[in-house]
Amino acid sequence: MGKDIEKLKRLIINYFPRLAHDKNFQITSPQTPNYNCIAWAYNYNDRWMWPAPCATEALDGVCYWPDDVTKTPxxxxxxxxxxxxxxxxxxxxxxxxRLQKIALYVKPGTRECTHAARQLRNSFWTSKLGKGNDIQHGxxxxxxxxxxxxxxxxxxxAF
Incomplete structure (x- = not known):
């Protein structure tokens, strides 16, 4: 199992090169298509959360989005x-x-949201990588x- 985790860490670092220098980087969950980064930051691990259209075959294309919130990226x-x-x-x-924090990401030069991360009670941050793993980062x-x-x-x- 150790070699597999190290291989997976190297693969993730290829996508996110700054993690190579993040001493707090670790993989914290197995892969799952049951939720995405927005849901994870929202404290859900049982649904995809995206403003439509939603293209996740794992959940028959169904996504959660709060009522009365504009459905745009x-x-x-x-x-x-x-x-x-x-x-x-x-x-x-x-x-x-005293606070729980989240970070929202956009494509540079746009207002298109691409990702969300959540700060943990241990001060580190957590992200769900698409249909893949959850990770911790500094x-x-x-x-x-x-x-x-x-x-x-x-x-x-406030917590």
Missing amino acids: DVDSFIEAFRKKGYEICDNAEFDE TPYTIEGNNYGIVYCIMSR
């Missing part, structure tokens, strides 16, 4: 969805034991790059 729709859970935009990604910035783009904003809510 624009980052404002994602901000609105997280506000439904009590999050508000904040000014930093620093750990505060900051939201270590997964920026060609795949998920850049951090657009940090949002927080």
